[in-house]
Structures are given as structure tokens and as C-alpha cells.
Amino acid sequence: RFGSFEIFKSADEHTGREGPSVGRDDIRAQMLDYVISSFYPEIQAAHAEDRAQRNAAFFREVTRRTARMVAEWQCVGFCHGVLNTDNMSIVGLTIDYGPFGFLDRYDPNHVCNASDSAGRYAYSKQPEVCRWNLQKLAEALEPELPREQGEAILAEFDAEFRCHYLQKMRRKLGLVRTELPDDGALVARLLETMHLTGADFTNTFYLLSSFPVGPEPLGLPAFLAALTAQCASLEELKLAFRPQMDPR
Template identity: 75%
Template sequence: ITKRTARLVAEWQCVGFCHGVLNTDNMSIVGLTIDYGPFGFMDRYDPEHICNGSDNTGRYAYNKQPEICKWNLGKLAEALVPELPLEISELILEEEYDAEFEKHYLQKMRKKLGLIHLELEEDSKLVSELLETMHLTGGDFTNIFSLLSSFSVDTDPSKLEAFLEELTSQCASVEELKVAFKPQMDPRQLSMMLMLAQSNPQLFALIGTKANINKELERIEQFSKLQQLTAADLLSRNKRHWKEWLEKYRVRLQKEIESVSDADAWNTDHVKVMNSNNPKYILRNYIAQNAIEAAENGDFSEVRNVLKLLENPFQEAEGLGEVTEDAEEEGATATAAACAQETRSRLPYCSKPPLWASELCVT
């Protein structure tokens, strides 16, 4: 059970899946994802991403999932005490969980990066630095990984510049960052909380948390900096960050190539493995919202489109137009169908979210 759970949450982390309500009764001893209501896939990479709007403390945030699942296993161990002594189950948990999670996570990340022949100690650092670069640039978690399969170890500057343009197009714009870091507390409330923290720490501990206040102060600082940031400055900064990481990635890929006798065959396998481990499509909130709105207008073709898309999330979508042709069978009016088609045509299904999607809240 411990190993199954560790592998499950490692898979979640590798595709940016957030469960949302990881209570003990929402977990399965057979290692399945169950009872996910306010779940979501992370768009812009943020290790503290919270998909559930009612999770005010971030207990089930993206980066907390591995530890929460381990905690839940501890509760299962307590429930099994009549049959299994706690000292034995706790020992199993401590010895098995973290090691299994780290092993499976790194194996999966190697596949996502196309590192298919060598397993080097430096790989863990390469992954960490990739995620840090995503965080610094507001990179779209799914699309960045998907794009990396087209990265070439060729040192041609023009090819690198073209790839950087494509990569940075999947990073957050100034406007998107302003929305993400917009202060959430009323200034007067924040001021009162800060005064209370100084004058009556005991009372403050009952009604607020230091972590939340610190996060709000960080948000205010970031938001202030963004007021002075231009799109050109942001693009330049993002390109610099990505260029630094891509050089490390290129060196690592070169080691792969040097370890094989047929570089062309390696490249074919490398791309194939990456494309089968990096989904092109995920159920983004804006995609779900478009489908919901169309269905509420009597047009269920978009629901069928999304279902078909997610049945094969690693493959380029083909023939989705065929799904929409029988919209009238569901009783959709011509107007509703036209509205749904207009909604769908605004963005490709693999696009990072539009700005309006930041207002969506799942709870």
C-alpha cells in the first residue's frame, strides 16, 4: 500500500495534477485516484498551487501532496493496530515511502525529458533547476514539457533563438502575473492583523497564520515590482533564464548521444518516449468552463469534443469537427451551436489559459 501510494502521488506531481481534497477517506489502498471533486491540473507552474478554492490554508497544495499522502498512510497504520503493531507499520512507512516516491518521480521525469539511456546522479538537479526556471518565468507546466521534445542539441544560434521564442510564449505575460500576484487582503485588514501579531500573538494564532500573512506581504511586494516591469523586460529576463537551463539540458542530452552507436535511432526513441509521457492536452478549467456553458445552452458537442480529446491526451487531436456535427441531436439550437463553435475556435485545446480563466474558481 505504501509503495502504491508513493507511485501514485509521484505520477500526479509529474503531470501537475492536484487532487484538492486529500482526506484519509478519499484515498484507496489499491493506489487509485478516487473522490476528486475540486481537482485541477496546474497551468502556470507554482509549487504552492491550490486547486480547491475552499482550501484556505493550502493543506492540499500541489507541493504538499506527497507529504499529505504519507500522513494519511500513518493514519491507516493507526487503524490497523489491532492486526499490525504500530512500530512495524511506521518502520515500513519510513523506510519505503520517501524512497519509492523519489525513485518513481525521477524515473518519470527522466522520461519526460527524454533521458532514456543513462541514469546520472546529476539528473535530479537538472529537474529541480527546470522547475525553478518554470517558476521564475511563470512557465506553463504542461506546454513547456511538451515543447522540449522539439529541442535540438544543435548549437546553431538561430535555432536556439527560435526555440526560445516558442518557449517564452508559454510563459506568463505581465498582465497574467499581475493577476496572479494581486493582493488578496484588504489593506486595513492586513494592517490590523500585523498589529495583532505584535500585540497579542496568542489571539493572532487563533484567527490567522503567520504563513498566510507572510505570503500576502510577498504578494504585495511582487505586485509592486510588476507595476514597473515592461513586456520587453520580462521577455528578455525569461529568455535569459531559459537559455541558462537549456545549455545544461543540451550538455546532458549530448551525454546521451555519446553513449549510443546510432544517434538517429536514439533521437527517434527519445522523442517517442517524451511524447508518450508528456500530455499535449489536460482538462484545464477554461476548457471545462467552455464545455459547461455550451451544455447549459443545450449544445453537448463540446462535452463530447473534450471527452474525445482526453481519451488520448498524448496524441495530436484529429477529427474533432466530426463530434460537433450532430449537435442538433442533443436539441441544441443553431444559435447555441454557433456560440459554442465560436468559443471553441478562440483557442486551441492545448493553449495556456486566457486571462479571463484566472477568475474561475473550483470548490
């Protein structure tokens, strides 16, 4: 878990709280040795003679796996619910998703955790939160991972996320033969339309797979009827877009 390394966290500037093993660089080094040799033996073998390069390669792989993991979440409408550092794995697995959920009506601001009144872990914010958690991990690894090096590696997160996300969304839309520069814009327009019409996330993509093709698609009217049936009613949309009061 990312949070396991925060036992070395120095005093917080706002709360004054610090990790129980702050200053114990010897334990941090031992813990890092164990984690890399146990879960990333290929990295350990490739950089056995260069500790600094080994640690950088480790953090880069954790960053890559985390970016791809959250991209997978976004593509299937998965909402984790409690994305704190202690609920994220250094091997890129989805763990500790107690109040999790999946999108029904597409709403980028959907919050599946009833206790998350501020919407910190909303569906659309998950990539940002995962990146923030990686930043906290990098900070906890200092001085084993110099700050400048950690920041440089972390800067690779966004590109990795976008690439994997778009690749998966292309497959969901059947865009597998040719990749065009405006594919990303196409996905964004589809999601915007789904949001405005209250379309069901999973069923919309399922129905798109049955889109009739050919010079004269005979089943087009039935397809369009089924597709629009996944959209919310006017009354449901009024309720969904009703202004919300700040609970504070």
C-alpha cells in the same frame, strides 16, 4: 478506502470523537482478511501461515502503490483537491477527485479546491499528505499491524516516491540513456525557473520535446521564441506573487 478502517479509531485526544466500532478487533481482523484475500491474493497466498507477515506485506504494498501514485500526479501537474483518508484507495487508485485540476502556470503552491483556504491540499503538499494518510491507516490497523512495524514500513515511502518521481521526470526530459547523480538537481532548477517565469507546466515539457539537436541547430531561435511565449507576462507575475493576507 483508508477511511473505511477508521471505524475502529480510538477517541481523538483533541475532539474526543471515536469510531463506531472502536474496540472491535474481531471485525477489524475480518475486514483485513477480506481486503487482502480480495485485492491482494498474491500476498495472502505467500503468507497464508503467518498473519503478522501477511499484514506487514499488505501495508508495504499499499505504501509503495500510494507513493508511486502521487509521484505520477506530481509529474503531470495533477491536483486532487480533497486528499482526506476517505478519498484514498488501498489499491493505489486515484478516486474521489471532485474539485480536481491540472497546473497551468507552474505554481507549487497551487490550490485547485476553492474551499481549501489554508492550502492543506496544495500541489506541492500532496506527497506529504498522502504519507500522513498512510500513517492514519497504520494507526487504524493496530494491533493487526504493530505500531513499530507500521512506522518502519512507512519510512520507506519517501525513497519510493523520489525514485519513481525522478524516473518519470527523466523520461519527460528525454534523459533515458544515462542516469546522472545531478539529474534531480536539474529537474529542480527547471521547475524553479518555470515558477519564477510563470511558464505553463504542460506546454513547456511539450515544447522541450521539439528541441532542435545537431552541431548547428537551425531551428533554435524559433524554439526559444515558442518556449518563452509560454511564460507569464510581467503583469501576470506581479499578480501571482502579490502578498496574500491570512484569511483569519
